[in-house]
Structure formats: C-alpha cells, structure tokens
Amino acid sequence: MRRVICKSTYIEKVRDTTQSLCESLVATGEWSGRFGLDAFRNHPPQDSTYIARQYHFDSDSDVLTVKVNLANLQADGGGDGPETQCDAFTRVLNAGWKDEATKVVILILITDSPPHGIEDEDRFPGGCPLMAKLGITFE
Incomplete structure (x- = not known):
C-alpha cells in the first residue's frame, strides 16, 4: 500500500522546522539579529493576490511573530510552474x-x-521583472 502525504503535511513540517530554528538561535543567548519573512506568489495573470509580501523585521527577535506570520501563509493557486522568489530576494536588499x-x-x-x-x-523568460530591472541575473 502506497502512503500518500498531502501538501499541507509538508507545509506544516516546514513551518514547525522554521520556528524551531528561530527558537534555537534565540536560545543560544548569542543571537542579536532580527527575523523577517518574505512571502512570494506569482505575477498576474497567474495570481492576483500579491507578487511578494514582506513581513517587517522585528527588533527583538520575537519568535511568536515569526510563528504567526508563517501560520497565515497559504499555498494555493499560481497558474503556472515558475514563481517570483527572485523578486522576493530583491526585496530583502x-x-x-x-x-x-x-x-x-x-x-x-x-x-x-x-x-x-x-x-x-x-x-517571463528573462526572469522575475523586479530582479531584471535591478540588473540581477539568475544562472
């Protein structure tokens, strides 16, 4: 019998692992950084919700904020295979x-x-439009 795992099981595992990583960094007592989250979807017309969304970096390494932001993300839609992760990377800059x-x-x-x-x-054969506008290439 073949075991089938639904997509939401993988998403929950990623959320749990990401939160655990953040908690582990803070628990060292040496972490003085900030956590942030950039989510990405796709360009219209494949998706009309958002291209990339930045959840602001907090100043006190609040892991609960990371947990809440991760919990609110949903994976659905899209319309085609490629996504806008490179545009999300440019937002980090x-x-x-x-x-x-x-x-x-x-x-x-x-x-x-x-x-x-x-x-x-x-x-978008030339890559993510925002990334291309900034002259960033992906090889």
Missing part, C-alpha cells in the same frame, strides 16, 4: 537596513517551483 550596519543575511528558500527565467514555457 531593501528591507530597511541601516547604512552603517553590518549585514549578514541567512535566506531559507521554501518553494515547490523554480524561479521565472529557467523553464522554456515561462511567461
């Missing part, structure tokens, strides 16, 4: 960093699709 601050960014990409610009049958 403009995440309200202080000019004088040392920036160390750890990105955890959770996706079930490649970025735009990789597949042959892509509506």
